[in-house]
Amino acid sequence: MSEKRSFDLEALSNKLSQILGDRLSTAQAVRDQHGQDESFYPLAAPDLVAFVHSTEEVSQIVTQCAEHKAPVIAFGAGTALEGHVNAISGGVCIDMSQMDKVVEVRPEDMDVTVQAGVKRRQLDEYLRDTGLHFPVDPGADATLGGMAATSASGTTTLRYGAMRENVLSLTAVLADGSIVKMGSRARKSSAGYDLLHLLIGSEGTLGIITELTLRLYGRPEVEASGICAFDSVQSMVDAVTLAIQCEIPLARMELMDELAIYAVNLYAKLDNEVAPTLFLEFHGTEASVADDQKRFAEISSELGGKGFRASTSPEERKKLWRARHEALYAAKALNPGKKGLITDVCVPISKLAQSIADTRKDFDEHGILAAVIGHVGDGNYHTTLWVEPGDDAALKTAKGAVERMVERAIAVGGTCTGEHGIGIGKRLFLQKEHPSAMVMMRTIKTALDPDNIMNPGKIIEC
Secondary structure (H helix, E strand, O other), X not given: OOOOOOOOHHHHHHHHXXXXXXXXXXXXXXXXXXXXXOOOOOOOOOOEEEEOOOHHHHHHHHHHHHHHOOOEEEEOOOOOOOOOOOOOOOOEEEEOOOOOOEEEEEOOOOEEEEEOOOEHHHHHHHOHHHOEEOOOOOOOOOEHHHHHHOOOOOOOHHHHOOHHHHEEEEEEEOOOXXXXXXXXXXXXXXXXXXXXXXXXXXXXXXXXXEEEEEEOEEOOOEEEEEEXXXXXXXXXXXXXHHHHHOOOOEEEEEEEOHHHHHHHHHHHOOOOOOOOEEEEEEEEOHHHHHHHHHHHHHHHHHOOEEEEEEEOOHHHHHHHHHHHHOHHHHHHHHOOOOEEEEEEEEOOHHHHHHHHHHHHHHHHHOOOOOOEEEEHHHOEEEXXXXXXXXXXXXXXXXXXXXXXXXXXXXXXXXXXXXXXXXXXXXXXXXXXXXXXXXXXXXXXXXXXXXXXXXXXXXXXOO
């Protein structure tokens, strides 16, 4: 039970029970499950958990929450990384996982409409026989509604864009319980305010997304994966920059530093050279993929690359990518018993190598053992700082390192988060990044959610 609760829980519970029956839970285990994501931030359980089946049910629940001035938090798969779903003021958690229907696929228009609880891998499997796919890949098997709410991106952003570029329209429930539809299935529009993209990335603070129409892409005829170690992060970034300038249409470009490679070699018994390493993926026809690989091999050899190799074999591709996929588990194995404080920043590509070097120097000076991985093609990199539970001094050191990492990123024209979002963890950094825009953000929040019931305490303080 939240100490901050100021609404009549029993009255609200009775109202919601009439709507949901046994799909409303007060069980402590269920509440705890819905009071924390994958972040470092401590559990904050909601008072009630509502399992919904339709937009109309979400509307009815939010209407009741509005009448009782009770907080309401949407929950997808719980894979967020900045405390997005922690119910820090108690209230009602709306679990979207049972809204998992693929409503309609339209191959001729290359789009699909889904309920918000559909998961990324579920959609990929559903589309398998159509020759189409939805490429946004944040790594975790997140719900598509959650991905839109946090404006997720990931390893394929370089070629396909993030959620912002791939949501055509959505249906959402606002703080008063009203249902609104934003965007359209047209590929472009100049009609009025761009409210669609106001909701995308709002982290449930302006409304709850219940349905989305997404842009689809044809599955590539050929996919090839490659790997290349480099003398330094700077030479790697130089090679990536030249590849982008030469318009080599890479689908993925992932960076792992020396410590990350060392950790996965130890954990997964691999034999990769312990050096800054680039993992790549090429999509296209047999001829175009072969040409793209050749061009990249020439660039990498000129700029400090050490033995670029690639394959179109599914088995070989899986083996090449294993190091990247095992990175978090490998880092955890290096830090047994500790909990990870995961963070990210994004900088202009020209500033990436120096930003990583400065972060590594900072870590070394403060005795922090943390690897760096990232989406090198768009300047976004991540690290996880491992802290022993209860070690307040170590936590203070880790938080200080994150703060300096963010401040350096903002100072060179970057952002406090490329894809993890703001949640609880980066509210102060958002103010540092956009001090002149905070009044406007609060004005929008207050206009759409005057009682501050929609995921309160996230993104901005009201």
